[in-house]
Amino acid sequence: MKHIYLDLNKWVLLARGWYSGKGDIYDLVCDLKEKIKSEEIMIVSSLINLNEALKKMDKRIDSEKISKVLNLITSGLKAGGNISDLLEQTSRNMKEKELVEKKAASSILMYTIFIFFAIGIGAPVLFGLSSILVEIIINLTSNLPDISSTQMNIPFAFNEISISVNFVIYFSIVFLIITDLISGLVIGLVNKGEAKQGLKFFIPLVILSISIFFLIRLLLSTVLLKAVSFV
Secondary structure: OOOEEEEHHHHHHHHHHHHHOOHHHHHHHHHHHHHHOOOEEEEEEOHHHHHHHHHHHHHHHHHHHHHHHHHHHHHHHHHHOOOHHHHHOOOOOHHHHHHHHHHHHHHHHHHHHHHHHHHHHHHHHHHHHHHHHHHHHHHHHHOOOOOOOOOOOOOOOOOOOOOHHHHHHHHHHHHHHHHHHHHHHHHHHHHHHHHHHHHHHHHHHHHHHHHHHHHHHHHHHHHHHHHHHHH
């Protein structure tokens, strides 16, 4: 059996002649096919030409993943590996890597949603509720009679709270803004690997958290404060 080596240009020439369906090159390809079937000849692609083809494919596709795969195949061929085994193993590795990336992406999405809802919704609800409770306690203690002049011997006493409602509201707003900033940085770190990538979530988180904070205060104040006023 004769072994025939063709460079890349000859392969392209034979491929064009075959797809044309006519002409001398087409007849040559048909003749080569018959001789290959009868095992008279074997056409072998040289390693150098294959490496050149892989390099041109890498430049044409311009993909980081494909570039890494082609580099692995080229290194395996230079080490004397079988191209069919290399392609099969590379295909399995790429599928496994894709599954791992999908699992990681789903986990990251779950963490992002949890952080977003906890900071954007959960925290403002708790701060709104706590500010209303402080306001209720202040109103209740302000209406208590002064027992300093009485002779009652009791282990504890309720005095008027000196803290103001505005201080609680301002404290909640500042704390929410700081928490939103930290949460945005954490989301960017989890999603993109860089904290600064999460700064784009800062403004939406601030708008959402502050809006929910005042909305919760409005809803609870219309119910709880009126209920306390009747007591």
